[in-house]
């Protein structure tokens with residue numbers, strides 16, 4: 001279980017975003033053009049958490065009980081606490 005908080009950082013010039021474990025107060029520069037990255041937000045879930053997946057669309061699913069978003073690597077919904085259905089093959093996705 002990780003205790004470092006991850007942040008989403010954005011390069012204001014290019015709009016490129018990266019996720020990294022950042023320390024508050026540090027300045028991070030884009031590897032490509034040296035532009036200072038601005039913090040867009042903390043990556044959910046907040047550390048520490050049982051999920052290591054960043055809170056991003058491709059890592060999320062809808063809970064079959066409460067229709068709230070949950071990370072795909074969790075078995076229990078973080079919102080309602082109920083056990084979610086196993087993830088089916090992609091063909092079953094609506």
Ligand SMILES: [Zn+2]
Pocket residue numbers: 063064065066067068077078079080081082
């Ligand atoms: Zn739920």
